[in-house]
Amino acid sequence: xxxxxxxxxxxxxxxxxxxxxxxxxxxxxxxxxxxxxxxxxxxxxxxxxxxxxxxxxxxxxxxxxxxxxxxxxxxxxxxxxxxxxxxxxxxxxxxxxxxxxxxxxxxxxxxxxxxxxxxxxxxxxxxxxxxxxxxxxxxxxxxxxxxxxxxxxxxxxxxxxxxxxxxxxxxxxxxxxxxxxxxxxxxxxxxxxxxxxxxxxxxxxxxxxxxxxxxxxxxxxxxxxxxxxxxxxxxxxxxxxxxxxxxxxxxxxxxxxxxxxxxxxxxxxxxxxxxxxxxxxxxxxxxxxxxxxx
DNA sequence: CTGCGGTCCTGAAGGC
DNA sequence: TGCCTTCAGGACCGCA
Numbered sequence: 001x002x003x004x005x006x007x008x009x010x011x012x013x014x015x016x017x018x019x020x021x022x023x024x025x026x027x028x029x030x031x032x033x034x035x036x037x038x039x040x041x042x043x044x045x046x047x048x049x050x051x052x053x054x055x056x057x058x059x060x061x062x063x064x065x066x067x068x069x070x071x072x073x074x075x076x077x078x079x080x081x082x083x084x085x086x087x088x089x090x091x092x093x094x095x096x097x098x099x100x101x102x103x104x105x106x107x108x109x110x111x112x113x114x115x116x117x118x119x120x121x122x123x124x125x126x127x128x129x130x131x132x133x134x135x136x137x138x139x140x141x142x143x144x145x146x147x148x149x150x151x152x153x154x155x156x157x158x159x160x161x162x163x164x165x166x167x168x169x170x171x172x173x174x175x176x177x178x179x180x181x182x183x184x185x186x187x188x189x190x191x192x193x194x195x196x197x198x199x200x201x202x203x204x205x206x207x208x209x210x211x212x213x214x215x216x217x218x219x220x221x222x223x224x225x226x227x228x229x230x231x232x233x234x235x236x237x238x239x240x241x242x243x244x245x246x247x248x249x250x251x252x253x254x255x256x257x258x259x260x261x262x263x264x265x266x267x268x269x270x271x272x273x274x275x276x277x278x279x280x281x282x283x284x285x286x287x288x289x290x291x292x293x294x
Numbered sequence: 295c296t297g298c299g300g301t302c303c304t305g306a307a308g309g310c
Numbered sequence: 311t312g313c314c315t316t317c318a319g320g321a322c323c324g325c326a
Binding site: 032126128130175 | 298303305
């Protein structure tokens, strides 16, 4: 599922691909996915692509902005004319790592298609239909959007996500620590995968009450969150089991190769050889090593 | 304020 | 084989 590193990867790639292009068409295949008036964005040029937490902001001319949340199964795939058909599949040309097979678009999960002036297209695919695109009229005042107004500091930014701030929010709650670091109002951008991985790296059990962490543990957990998010961005995100997340080319990320506990219930802990356990916290799958994490 | 559970949605997996 | 039930999961919403 797309979390901060996946959305940041998509942001950088879209910023490179879309900046300067003019939107000429919006095709809405699932009405609930696109909220707002598409006529307000048609004819406008992309000035840049930003991100806040897990939300993408495609900024357009005249102060209009498209906000996009991929939720669980959203993908943004960008296609231009550098494709050719072979055996009903498409192959991407001029890839450094050699051509790779990608599906034809639109597919059965395509909910919105954005067409640009150079004949390229951006496909919003979303199996579960939880994701959305919203038209914002005042991007300079993104606080107008409830989803943006309440967000905590960016979990990848060591300045606003300071040690003092982290200590403060942890000492105020006795909720399980994993729920706190996944709470977007307290810390923005961490989802289930990176919460599990950061807690493993910091050797802290996910069900520990937040206010039971000592000063060294708090420091260690903050460093783990910052470090893992940065490494995940360097690896262009995690394309795990349900295969939902893709880069805008359709390629997978590679951070799934570095996962230690997420999705590995019953398998050996990579550190101690014990068995990774799965519990439920806040109704979400939670993975940890009972030996390594205290 | 906190905490809990329902809701959205689809496909995979399990039961019989 | 095939139908039916269960479940995952980010964020919101309503209720106790």
